[in-house]
Amino acid sequence: MSAHLGPTPLRVVGQRVPKVDGVDKATGVAQYTVDVRRPRMLYARLLRSPHAHARIRHMDVSRAQALRGVRAILTYRDVPPVVHAGQPQPRAGSLARDQRILEDRVRFVGDGVAAVAADHPDILEEALALIQVDYEVLPAVFDPFEAMQPAAPSLHGTDRNLVIPPFIVRHGDVEQGFAEADYIFEGRYETSRPMPAYMEPDACVCEFDPSGRLTVWISTQAPFMVRGSLSEVLGIPMSKIRVICEHMGGGFGAKQDLYQYPYLCVLLAQRTGRPVKMEYTREETFVAGRSRHPVVIELRQGVTRDGRLTARQARFVANSGAYASHGPGITRVGTNALASLYKCPHVYIEGLCVYTNAPIAGAFRGYGAPQAYFALESQMDEIAAQLGLDPIELRMRNMFQPGDRGPAGTPFREVMLPACLQRGAELIGWAEKRQRPADPGPIKRGVGVACQLHSATSYPAVKEAAGAVVSINEDGTVQLLIGAADLGTGAKTVMAQIAAETLGVGLDAIRVVSGDTDVTPYDIGAYASRTTFIAGGAVQRAAEDAKRQLLDLAAQELHAEPADLHVTDGVVASRSDPGRRIAVKDLVASPGGRSARTIVGRGTFAPRNDYSFAAQFAEVAVDTETGQVEVLQMVAVHDVGRVINPTTAEGQVEGALHQGIGYALMEDLVVDGVSGKALNANFADYKMLTALDMPKIYVELLESVDDLGPFGAKGLAEDGVCPTAAAIANAIYHATGARVRQLPIAPDRLLELIP
Amino acid sequence: MKRPVTLTINGERQEVAVEPWWTLLDVLREELGLTGAKKGCDRGDCGACTVLLDGKPVTSCMVLAVQADGRQVVTVEGLAAPGHLHPVQRAFVDYGAVQCGFCTPGMIMAAVALLNETPHPTEAEVRAALTGNLCRCTGYAKIVQAVMAAAQHGGAA
Ligand code: FES
Ligand code: FES
Numbered sequence: 001m002s003a004h005l006g007p008t009p010l011r012v013v014g015q016r017v018p019k020v021d022g023v024d025k026a027t028g029v030a031q032y033t034v035d036v037r038r039p040r041m042l043y044a045r046l047l048r049s050p051h052a053h054a055r056i057r058h059m060d061v062s063r064a065q066a067l068r069g070v071r072a073i074l075t076y077r078d079v080p081p082v083v084h085a086g087q088p089q090p091r092a093g094s095l096a097r098d099q100r101i102l103e104d105r106v107r108f109v110g111d112g113v114a115a116v117a118a119d120h121p122d123i124l125e126e127a128l129a130l131i132q133v134d135y136e137v138l139p140a141v142f143d144p145f146e147a148m149q150p151a152a153p154s155l156h157g158t159d160r161n162l163v164i165p166p167f168i169v170r171h172g173d174v175e176q177g178f179a180e181a182d183y184i185f186e187g188r189y190e191t192s193r194p195m196p197a198y199m200e201p202d203a204c205v206c207e208f209d210p211s212g213r214l215t216v217w218i219s220t221q222a223p224f225m226v227r228g229s230l231s232e233v234l235g236i237p238m239s240k241i242r243v244i245c246e247h248m249g250g251g252f253g254a255k256q257d258l259y260q261y262p263y264l265c266v267l268l269a270q271r272t273g274r275p276v277k278m279e280y281t282r283e284e285t286f287v288a289g290r291s292r293h294p295v296v297i298e299l300r301q302g303v304t305r306d307g308r309l310t311a312r313q314a315r316f317v318a319n320s321g322a323y324a325s326h327g328p329g330i331t332r333v334g335t336n337a338l339a340s341l342y343k344c345p346h347v348y349i350e351g352l353c354v355y356t357n358a359p360i361a362g363a364f365r366g367y368g369a370p371q372a373y374f375a376l377e378s379q380m381d382e383i384a385a386q387l388g389l390d391p392i393e394l395r396m397r398n399m400f401q402p403g404d405r406g407p408a409g410t411p412f413r414e415v416m417l418p419a420c421l422q423r424g425a426e427l428i429g430w431a432e433k434r435q436r437p438a439d440p441g442p443i444k445r446g447v448g449v450a451c452q453l454h455s456a457t458s459y460p461a462v463k464e465a466a467g468a469v470v471s472i473n474e475d476g477t478v479q480l481l482i483g484a485a486d487l488g489t490g491a492k493t494v495m496a497q498i499a500a501e502t503l504g505v506g507l508d509a510i511r512v513v514s515g516d517t518d519v520t521p522y523d524i525g526a527y528a529s530r531t532t533f534i535a536g537g538a539v540q541r542a543a544e545d546a547k548r549q550l551l552d553l554a555a556q557e558l559h560a561e562p563a564d565l566h567v568t569d570g571v572v573a574s575r576s577d578p579g580r581r582i583a584v585k586d587l588v589a590s591p592g593g594r595s596a597r598t599i600v601g602r603g604t605f606a607p608r609n610d611y612s613f614a615a616q617f618a619e620v621a622v623d624t625e626t627g628q629v630e631v632l633q634m635v636a637v638h639d640v641g642r643v644i645n646p647t648t649a650e651g652q653v654e655g656a657l658h659q660g661i662g663y664a665l666m667e668d669l670v671v672d673g674v675s676g677k678a679l680n681a682n683f684a685d686y687k688m689l690t691a692l693d694m695p696k697i698y699v700e701l702l703e704s705v706d707d708l709g710p711f712g713a714k715g716l717a718e719d720g721v722c723p724t725a726a727a728i729a730n731a732i733y734h735a736t737g738a739r740v741r742q743l744p745i746a747p748d749r750l751l752e753l754i755p
Numbered sequence: 756m757k758r759p760v761t762l763t764i765n766g767e768r769q770e771v772a773v774e775p776w777w778t779l780l781d782v783l784r785e786e787l788g789l790t791g792a793k794k795g796c797d798r799g800d801c802g803a804c805t806v807l808l809d810g811k812p813v814t815s816c817m818v819l820a821v822q823a824d825g826r827q828v829v830t831v832e833g834l835a836a837p838g839h840l841h842p843v844q845r846a847f848v849d850y851g852a853v854q855c856g857f858c859t860p861g862m863i864m865a866a867v868a869l870l871n872e873t874p875h876p877t878e879a880e881v882r883a884a885l886t887g888n889l890c891r892c893t894g895y896a897k898i899v900q901a902v903m904a905a906a907q908h909g910g911a912a
Contacts, residue, residue, distance in 0.1 A: 022848035023840065025856030025864060028791020028831035035790035110853045122774070199803060199857040201889050249793070249857025250891050282796040489854065647851035647897070654894035655854065683889060685799035691885040691895040 003547075011234040013501040013711050016647040019493045020512055021247065021486075030247045033203045033219040038275035041205070042071055044268050045124040045278065046116040046261060047131050048288065049106035052357040052676030053140035053153060055135055056104040056113065064130035071270045073131070074264055076102040076113075082233045086257050086325040086362070090518030090612030096163055096324030098156050101263040106135075107155055107322035108357050109676045115264040116277050140676055144296070144319045146352035154194050155355040156321065163320050164326040167351035169339040177311025177346025181302025185383055189297045189343040189375035190723075192668035192743040193319075194659070196292075196364045197688060200249020202287050205263045207275035214266060215242045219249065221256040221485050224373055224524065227517045230256045230266060245485050245515040252659075253363035254290040257325055286681035290362025291669055293318040293330055293353075297338065297375035300388075302346075307397045309344040309388050316351040316372065318361070325362035327353040332370025333407075340407035341453060342398035358671050359678060365659060369454055371720045377450035377726030378741060381733060390434065391449055391730065392421050406611050407456045413610065416639035417451055420615035424449065424637040427698060428617040434734070435545070442625045445632070446735025449617050450726035454719045455609040461667045468538040470499060470546040476570050476585030477509045483523025484535035485515045489650030489717060494532050495539045497644055499708050502543035503550075504567030505584065521604075532644060532670035534708035546601025553587050553597065612714045614638040616660075616723045618731040624754050627747030629732060631661055631695040634724070641714035646701065649716055653699045656720025661695070662688050664725040668744050760824040764789070764822045765833025768859035771819040780804045780815040783830060791831035791860045795889070802888030805861035805868075812868035814887070831860035834867065841906045843867050852901035856878045866902045875906055 008310045023679040024030040061073045073703045079102050085095040106113060141161075144524060146152055148160040155161055204218035214236060220226050223243040223279045232240045248255070261278050269276040280288070295318045302311035316335050320327035335351030384394040400406075400415050425431065469481040480499045486492045502509045513519055523535060552564040554572040558565070558580045565572050573581035589596040617635040622628070636653050643649050659667075666687040670679045680686045708714075725743055733739050738753035757772040764787065771786050780797075783789045792815055795803035799817040806815045807829040813829075819896070834841040843866050846852070853859050862885065869876060869884035876884070881902045882895070890898060 016851070019851070019853060020846050021856075022853045023844075025859050026831075026840065026844040026847045027835075028789075028860045030856055031790070032857065034794065035784075039783075066840045071877065122776075197891050199793070199801065199855065199889065201795070250855040252891070282798070282800075427794075490851075526814075648854075651851050651854055651893055651897060654896040655892045656894075658891070658894035683796050685797075688889060688891070690887075690889065691882040691899060693811060694882075694895050697894060697896060 010501055011506055012497045013644050015497070017493065017497060017507055017645060019490050019648070020496050021492060025247070032200055032247050032249055033205065033217050033245065034200060034279055036205045036214055036217045036277070038205060038207055041275040041277055042117040042119060042268070042272060043121040043124060043127060044115055044265055044276050045426045046112040046264065047114040047116070047128045049109060049111040049113050051106060051135055051137050053107050053138040054106050054135040055138060056106070057136050058134040059114065060132040061114065064116060064127045067123065067127050067130060069123040070127050071119065071274070072117045072268050074102065074267055076104050076114045079267060080234065084229065084233045086323055087329065097265045098324050100212045101260060102342055108359050109678070110258045110359060111322065115268060117268040117272055138672055139182060140357035142356050142358050142671060142673055142676060144317050144356055147354050147356045155357065159356070161355040163324045163353040163355055164331065167331050167335050169335055169347060172346030174311045174313045174346045174348040176641050178302045180310040182305040183386065184300065184302050185379055186300045187379055187382065188743055189299065189378060190742040191295045191371045191374055192366070192663070193291045193294045193361070193671065194663050194667040195286055195289060195669050195686065196252035196254040197686070198250030198252055198255070201280040201282060202255070202259065202261065202289065203277070203279040204262045204265050205275060205277045208269055213242070215244065215264065216266065218262055219255055221244050222524065223250045223485055223517050224522055225256065226258065226262065230262065233263060234266060241269070242516070242518040248485065250753070252365045253367065257290055257362045259288065263312065270501040282683065283670060283681045286686065287359055287678045290360055290364065291327055291351050292364040292366070293327070293361040293368070293371065294319065295319070295334065295371040297371065299375050299379055299479055301379060301383070303383055307387050307394050309342060309398050311346040312339070312344045314349045315337050316349065318353045319358060321358040321360040323360050324356065325360050326367070327361065330368035332576045334372045335373035336407035337369040339375060341373065341451065342395065343404065344398070357676050359669070365656065365721045366718050369452065369718070369741065370663065370725065373450065373452050373722050374725045374729070374743065377723060378729050381448065381730040382739060392425060392430070392618045395421065395451060406453070408609050413708070414704055416702060417453065417615065418615040419702055420613055420637040420639055421449070423452065423636050423702065424615045424617045425698060427637070427700065428619060428633070428635045430617065433619065443621050443623050445619065445620045445621045446731045447617060447725050448730025448732070448734050449615060450730060451615045452719060452724035453611050453613045454715065454722060454723035455611055465604060465606040466523045466535040466538040467604045468535065468542040469521055470503070470542040472546060472550070472584065472588050472599040474585065474589035474596045476505070476583060476588065478503065478505060478511065479571065480510050480539065481520045481538060482512065482514045482535055483520045489652060490645060491532070491535065493645045495536060498536050498539045502540050503547050505570045509570065520673055532713050533610065533709040533715050534556065534607060534677040535603050536713055537607060538603040538643070540710040541603025541605060542601040543603070544601070545603055546599055549599045549601065550584060550587060557582055557587065594624050601741060608709060610641070610714045611706050612638065612640055612716060612719055614719050614723060616727045618727040620728060620731040620735055622732055622735045624736055627751035627754070629665055630743060631728060633696040633698065634661070635698045636720060637700045637702060637717060638716060640716045641704055642712035643701050643703055644682050644711065649701055650699045652717050653720040654697060657697050657724060658689055658694060660721040660724025661728065663721065663743060664728040664745055666744050666746070680750060688729055760821055762823055762826065762828055763831060764828045775819070775821055777820045778779065778816050779818040779820050779823045779828070783815060783821040789832055789897070791832050791861060793857055795857065802865060803858055803861040805864040805888065807864060807868060810871065813867050831863055834863070841867065842908055843902065846901040846905035850897050850901035850904055852893065852898040858888060858890040861896055864889065866905065870906055878903060
């Protein structure tokens with residue numbers, strides 16, 4: 001870790017402070033949505049379609065209705081027929097409105113067809129089994145290329161089953177670029193369908209009070225988005241909806257989508273007049289959750305003899321599954337990522353997002369970038385091998401410069417990739433390991449590298465904004481209200497550090513309140529890698545605002561100039577005359593009997609974006625007789641601007657590496673190509689790395705000077721997963737000469753390719 | 756038909772009427788309001804529901820409440836006196852082993868069980884003891900560190 005930056009020494013920012021809610025979580029008292037229990041609460045569950053594509057001719061719920069303890073059943077006839085978006089970011093540029101709460105048509109195995117509320121969860125399964133549905137089964141399609149054919153069944157009546165019109169990134173003239181090339185490289189890369197597999201299943205509890213006010217406890221990354229969508233679709237004013245999510249057991253992107261279940265849960269609560277809880281089974285989180293998009297990338301690049309890229313042409317074809325969800329967004333981000341990372345004068349990339357009858361793909365850490373970088377970074381490795389260049393050297397020859405345009409259209413303020421590459425190479429012993437003679441036995445070792453750059457926010461697709469309020473209590477302690485939810489990343493802790501640093505009070509003095517739409521200012525949601533950057537910026541501004549008010553007050557009391565005052569450890573003192581001092585608490589509530597002053601600082605931050613960079617190195621050992629890959633170590637060097645809390649920041653990368661190694665080697669929700677059923681929708685069959693499987697990982701955070709975010713912080717949460725699969729694939733190539741262009745790199749697939 | 760079972764939970768004897776098919780996890784969470792143990796899968800795959808049954812770690816979603824009749828159960832809520840932390844809990848907080856925290860109660864119980872048996876485990880033993888507990892947030896790095904640190908500070912306390 002480099003020394004901290006800037007002139008003023010920092011007290012709280014940059015420290016490894018423990019999480020503000022760590023004790024609550026470690027003692028089991030933290031209340032998650034699944035722990036919420038209300039008096040007279042009912043339990044609800046969805047009946048799901050066994051068919052990948054069907055029309056419902058008729059439904060008979062009478063037998064289920066007659067079952068003792070069943071309180072309400074909803075079918076498509078009982079719900080408002082409002083067409084809405086699964087990714088309802090109210091300020092997003094493009095929304096695909098293609099969902100209904102329920103309808104007489106199902107488009108994937110697992111699509112909801114009815115919802116039942118009953119006195120006890122024990123009754124639900126039987127009740128669901130008693131609902132009779134007469135399906136007219138329709139032809140289904142699971143492959144996006146087949147789905148684009150004229151004869152394919154149409155899911156939503158769009159041209160070629162496209163979710164949005166093709167998204168095109170073009171600069172220069174690719175024909176000219178290819179004409180200038182000495183070599184042309186071409187490859188087809190195919191990615192898998194990994195699941196976020198957050199440990200807390202999706203869940204909500206909905207309750208109306210007698211005056212018609214609705215409270216929704218829900219495991220969500222975006223409480224205000226939930227409020228907005230429920231309001232829009234169900235016609236309830238926002239002032240009558242309170243959405244609460246204090247603690248959540250992970251989301252990784254997927255829990256910023258509105259599934260069918262919260263709408264149904266609200267309607268069941270409305271119909272029964274009782275609180276209703278809906279909690280997914282683990283199987284439901286797999287089949288009816290949101291996966292990362294499986295993508296096929298056809299990538300073609302031209303390069304000169306000395307390793308300069310001249311042209312890049314690609315098609316990014318994402319399988320959206322049955323509904324759009326975040327398809328439009330990830331197609332945009334993935335296509336932009338594919339156009340970026342290295343300088344190339346002539347680029348033409350087409351991004352397609354296609355409906356199929358597969359389970360729904362949505363937002364999952366990386367948001368299109370892991371797929372794009374798997375293809376791009378694999379091909380860079382192929383080019384280096386062919387030209388006889390060191391993979392790092394090839395990348396250096398095509399590096400962006402500050403001022404060049406980044407993938408989101410805004411220019412790079414700095415380019416930290418060379419520093420990340422250099423440091424990572426040192427840490428893993430790159431030069432030596434690349435030269436190492438091939439291992440003699442069947443087990444072959446190799447090292448590989450891949451890079452990424454990522455935007456912290458969704459600007460310009462989404463009009464980013466976050467708000468914070470800082471309110472000083474009469475005893476000098478502080479309430480910090482933030483709209484952002486804490487998925488478990490440590491956002492609350494980081495926000496408290498930023499506020500404590502700015503205000504000049506101790507961390508213990510700050511109470512962070514988040515995840516309650518009745519209490520906190522608006523925040524669009526915790527997604528991308530935005531919370532530290534944007535919500536942190538809002539917190540910093542709110543704290544500065546409060547501090548300004550404090551200093552003004554103190555200036556009056558102490559007969560000093562505000563500019564001469566500073567706040568340290570809850571005391572305002574004069575710099576020129578340190579004897580002149582007053583405690584913050586005495587400013588707010590004077591002991592002299594004057595009534596307490598109200599000090600409330602407000603902050604909003606609506607920046608564009610900033611880019612963070614990373615280079616990851618993998619060392620693997622491949623058993624060339626079985627195709628088994630063991631990752632021996634991962635080195636991840638990330639540039640994140642200022643590190644607010646090294647512990648939580650490292651934790652983000654460590655967790656992302658877990659998901660990235662899984663993405664490379666094993667994670668894939670397998671969907672049967674005939675029935676459309678998910679074949680491994682449980683933790684026994686959907687393989688993730690355990691504590692024993694995780695290799696040695698080494699995370700290093702490089703701090704760069706950047707003043708856009710709070711104290712110079714940038715985004716980090718998504719970055720760690722973006723280059724991992726390519727780094728591993730490239731290490732496998734170095735070890736064995738086998739180039740795997742398809743994820744996951746399973747032993748049978750690899751064995752076929754080992755020369 | 757419900758029938759009564761007697762459980763000693765975190766040192767307190769409790770009588771509960773349970774259906775024969777109810778799991779220990781559901782009884783802890785739904786009947787007794789002890790929501791520390793989490794339901795991540797309900798089929799023995801994730802370890803989020805780990806508690807100690809007569810001192811041994813079990814996935815409580817795979818134990819019927821009637822099987823626990825007359826036995827001792829320790830949940831994460833009962834590891835330390837109110838206002839105090841067990842050394843393993845302390846280490847989890849201090850070393851950043853808690854992210855979303857949903858796996859944490861189960862993880863902590865598995866770690867406590869390990870340290871009770873093996874007060875000074877190797878890193879490999881820690882990793883092996885935690886294989887039944889999935890975590891999606893941390894990559895296990897800081898969890899393993901925390902358990903090793905707790906062992907050093909006498910985590911079997
Ligand atoms: S809930 Fe018991 S093992 Fe997952
Ligand atoms: S901390 Fe989130 S699952 Fe382990």
